Amino acid sequence: MSRKFRYILSAYLLGILYFTLFRIVGTFVFFAGSESAPDFQGLYPQALFMGWRFDTVVSCYILAIPILCFLAGEFLHIRSKAYYKVFHYFIGICYTLCLFACAADIPYFSYFFTRLNAMALNYGDSASVVIDMIVSEPTYIVYFFVFVVVAISYWLLLSLCKRRWLIPEDRPTPWYCTAIVGVLFIFGCFTGMRGRLNKKAPIRVGTAYFCNNAFLNQIGLNPAFTFVKSALELAKDKNKPLELIDIDTAQEIANNARATDTLASFIPELPKNTNVVLIIMESMSTEKMGFFEGSYRNDFGGSLTPHLDSIMAHSLCFTNTYSAGIHTYNGVYGTLYSHPALLAQHAMKRIPMPLMGGLPWELFNNGYHTRFYITHDEGFDNMGGFLKGNGFATVVSQKDYPSSQIVGTWGVPDHVLFDHALKDLDKQDKTHPFFATLLTCSDHAPYVLPEDISINFQSEDMGRRMVEYADWAIAQFMQKASETEWFKNTIFVFIADHGAGFASPYDMTLAYHHIPMFFYCPNHIQPSTCDQLALQIDLAPTLLSLLTPQYRNNTLGIDLFRQQRPYAYFSADDRIGVLDGEYFYLYRANEKHASLYHYQDNDPTDYLSTNSPRHDELLQRADSMKRYAFSMIQYSQYLLQQNKTH
Secondary structure (H helix, E strand, O other): OOHHHHHHHHHHHHHHHHHHHHHHHHHHHHOOOOOOOOOOOOOHHHHHHHHHHHHHHHHHHHHHHHHHHHHHHHHHOOOOHHHHHHHHHHHHHHHHHHHHHHHHHHHHHHHHOOOOOHHHHHHOOOHHHHHHHHHHOHHHHHHHHHHHHHHHHHHHHHHHHHHHHOOOOOOOOOHHHHHHHHHHHHHHHHHHHHOOOOOOOOOOHHHHOOOOOHHHHHHOOOHHHHHHHHHHHHHHHOOOOOOOOOHHHHHHHHHHOOOEEOOOOOOOOOOOOOEEEEEEEOOOOHHHOHHHOOOOEOOOOOEOOHHHHHHHHOOEEEOOEEOOOOOHHHHHHHHHHOOOOOOOOOHHHOOOOOOOOOHHHHHHHOOOEEEEEEOOOOOHHHHHHHHHOOOOOEEEOHHHOOHHHOOEOOEOOHHHHHHHHHHHHHOOOOOOOEEEEEEOOOOOOOOOOOOOOOOOOOOOOHHHHHHHHHHHHHHHHHHHHOOOOOHHHEEEEEEEOOOOOOOOOOOOOHHHOEEOEEEEOOOOOOOEEEOOOEEHHHHHHHHHHHHOOOOOOOOOOOOOOOEEOOOEEEEEOOEEEEEOOOOEEEEEOOOOEEEEEOHHHOOOOOOOOOOOOOHHHHHHHHHHHHHHHHHHHHHHHHHHHOOOOO
């Protein structure tokens, strides 16, 4: 074999080695905080084998051009060192970029429970925030330095391969030997690029799903592959409307079958001009809360959220509520304007910007002062512009706080946000009611734990401490608010923007969508719980039915006091989830592949691919869930396109 092809083989093996090391390190990092070792049932080697397949695909795309050019050099007897050196640097740079993706994927996967994909580019127009996140979060800096060390070691080893193999031959290789080796390398490379021998389709993301363990199914994926694949898909569909279901069916279901009329046994009555304080809590999954007996506990096994638990015990709680998506912009958009997440589309970056009906405009038109409080730069996610164009008279953001109080990427800590809002609301004209929305952010990495606070932390882990801090900050706010003259005439509404990515038997973790939603107004609302299926987008119609009984709902949310949903539905970038009382329907849009799970038992069995006596019944059930969710999402897009959202 020609030395140059030995160099190609060495570069391939070196790349596979580094990809595998990152995969193993990523596994340890993801489960580092787990209280017990993961049970892989002996399938981890198979996941590594699957990883080798995807790593080979990436490697073959990198090596294809050098292989062809090296083969041409052999036949044309090109002996120039510069000619081959160009391809050496080409290979090295391409692999280095892929290794950077592997390093970035570790914190990304740990946070979102999904491999690095093109949705990370949503931060691209806020480069300063991205840089600040990396600089401010110690673990991100660690990953960056790990990448630097790995990249240097990779280049050193690749250079050793170059010095040994990428040198002129002592004597020409017979042409027939070159031809045979060349054919084998070309066949192997282009077969590797396809990832499979099946003639019908090349390797896809769905190929990695080989078992019922969501982690193992994803750990085999190469982050460079998922990033490029999703970027290509996103580019193709960037300006293309969703085509989940025909619009006539979508409109019929959205208008006639999205909910059944019912009537709660008790509907609270609020006085006219009741103030509204809406707190959207960052990442507050029910898994973090003691009220829901969540699995995320302090070091002594107790609740991380004792103050929120206490507030919920004195509130009207909707315990079976699900977020629209997995991003903050999904949560703000869904909560305020009662429209679902449209898969990977960024709701607040649509051009032209839509005019949205919903909670802010309705209260503004009823004489409310409308104010939105955020901790960070209002330009992030285009939040300030979108909110100001859609019902909020004032947006208070990082620019409105003293620079000494800005402590990290996400601006000021939660308790500073709350203190500022309290002082601001005290100054408002008391002849008009106010609607204040407060978006917390401290429970979002990179974490910055304030130093000027007095908390007896029960946890050593920083992530758990941030949950304790977020709970403490809300308790301080509620205590101070109770001392104001406007407290008795105010309803406090609590909801999360989304949950958090806890380990799950499914590759769309429900903990990222199951969120708290509760209404606290002790003088007018009796404590109770409601366990019917509810969505984040139902908050506005439900609240408005208490504040403005003549409210005409033109959103996709429902009044939970008077209607009941047959299903809950939500999106996670390229996936759609649907729940009824027993089953979880999961649709992977990029793969056009669906599964049905019995989520009440955390059963990982996919009942759509399993033969059982109930197969036809479950297939029909899944189809009904699919039609419902697809119709809601499709109809939302239709309303946006037709400018009918206000």
